[in-house]
Amino acid sequence: MTISDEILMAYADGELDAAARAAVESAMREDPQIEKRVAAHRALRRRVQAAYSVELSEGVPESLLRAARAAGTQQANVVELQDARAAIERAASRARPPRPQWRIAGTIAASLIAGVGLGFFIWGQTKAPIMRSAGGALVARGQLAQALSNQLAAEQSQSSAVQIGVSFRAKSGDYCRTFALSGAVSPSGLACLHGEEWQVQTLTQEPGTVGDSGYRTAGSALSETMLKSIEGQIAGEPLDQAGERAARQRGWRPMDR
Amino acid sequence: MNTSETSQSIHEQIVTLLPRLRRFARNLTRNPHDADDVVQIAVERALTRLDQWRSDARLDSWMFKIVRNAWIDELRSRGRRDKVFLAAEAGENVGTDSMARETELLSVQSAMARLPEDQREAVSLVLVEGLPYREAAEVLDVPIGTLTSRLARGREALQALLGTEGEDT
Numbered sequence: 001m002t003i004s005d006e007i008l009m010a011y012a013d014g015e016l017d018a019a020a021r022a023a024v025e026s027a028m029r030e031d032p033q034i035e036k037r038v039a040a041h042r043a044l045r046r047r048v049q050a051a052y053s054v055e056l057s058e059g060v061p062e063s064l065l066r067a068a069r070a071a072g073t074q075q076a077n078v079v080e081l082q083d084a085r086a087a088i089e090r091a092a093s094r095a096r097p098p099r100p101q102w103r104i105a106g107t108i109a110a111s112l113i114a115g116v117g118l119g120f121f122i123w124g125q126t127k128a129p130i131m132r133s134a135g136g137a138l139v140a141r142g143q144l145a146q147a148l149s150n151q152l153a154a155e156q157s158q159s160s161a162v163q164i165g166v167s168f169r170a171k172s173g174d175y176c177r178t179f180a181l182s183g184a185v186s187p188s189g190l191a192c193l194h195g196e197e198w199q200v201q202t203l204t205q206e207p208g209t210v211g212d213s214g215y216r217t218a219g220s221a222l223s224e225t226m227l228k229s230i231e232g233q234i235a236g237e238p239l240d241q242a243g244e245r246a247a248r249q250r251g252w253r254p255m256d257r
Numbered sequence: 258m259n260t261s262e263t264s265q266s267i268h269e270q271i272v273t274l275l276p277r278l279r280r281f282a283r284n285l286t287r288n289p290h291d292a293d294d295v296v297q298i299a300v301e302r303a304l305t306r307l308d309q310w311r312s313d314a315r316l317d318s319w320m321f322k323i324v325r326n327a328w329i330d331e332l333r334s335r336g337r338r339d340k341v342f343l344a345a346e347a348g349e350n351v352g353t354d355s356m357a358r359e360t361e362l363l364s365v366q367s368a369m370a371r372l373p374e375d376q377r378e379a380v381s382l383v384l385v386e387g388l389p390y391r392e393a394a395e396v397l398d399v400p401i402g403t404l405t406s407r408l409a410r411g412r413e414a415l416q417a418l419l420g421t422e423g424e425d426t
Contacts, residue, residue, distance in 0.1 A: 006406070041412065044415060044419075045384050047419070048369070049385065050365075051361065051362045052366075052385045055283070056276045056277065056280065058279075060272075060275045060276060064293065065272060067300045067301055067304075068268060068300050070301075173266050174269070
């Protein structure tokens, strides 16, 4: 039986239908030469693949990432904004623990910090909870990263240094969660799991409320900044208790990827 | 709502594809700088033409096609379609692998760089990027028979250039 090299190649590439596959396999059993040719095709395929696999782990230049993400914010969808906002606020109040939470050092104006120096991120005695990664993204570390991965809003202890607020699925498919840090400066923010990292998308210094006797309730009273960034990203509704648990179980991996 | 959701996730899907787009572009252009320029142009073009992407089509194939077209346009405007770059540049990023592995990568990549363009494209899409024949033919705008014959000739040439050493690794 003669089999063309193109057929053997297609066999090695997994491109043949069942009948043609069977024919090649029977020919291979009969003729060790054919088997050898198939093996050579497979070996070359592996070799070429291997030689190009390293390139995939290279960092991608920032300019390309920017190009790919550009225009993503072009058309913010404002339909059903009121509904979305109400749902977010409901979720935030579900996450509210029973007792007043952390002390606010006076009234601090809400401020979105984008390019603030790392000094801000030194938090208590522990390691900075947020670091700037080589790629320029702000990435949650240590206790904050652990809380984002493991802590459920419904079950968190009010004494935890990190309080989780709302969790939701973003339009990008990634899961995002709001958090608040305790301490003299108690920033709160929004982080989304991107690959292996919780990337901090928004970080704000929440205002304290006058007449609040110096206390504020965790998870409640999301600032305008936070609400806006949630609204810009959320796909559908915030996760409920069961959804939050299920997402944690999957390691916050998107379902459809 | 739906269009916004879809386009949003496409941005992130394209981000995920970037390493492969760069790799494909390097195989096309044989020059990492040209490759990044071409990917950038292609990403920008793709984003303005998202409405042309059928959501049942593979995003990677669609993007590869745009990368390739961007490169063809680039060559046309430069008027140097056949300019050959030194293969050494293609092996610029080999990381910290051992010498033997590095040598292997370089020899495969420089053998690839020596293939005629049509064969290199076919090998790059099928063997490197792992596209099915049908998808690769679609990217290159050729019938599937043309794709398989280019692929067969490319493989034969690679085999001849590389010999059988390293095969058992």
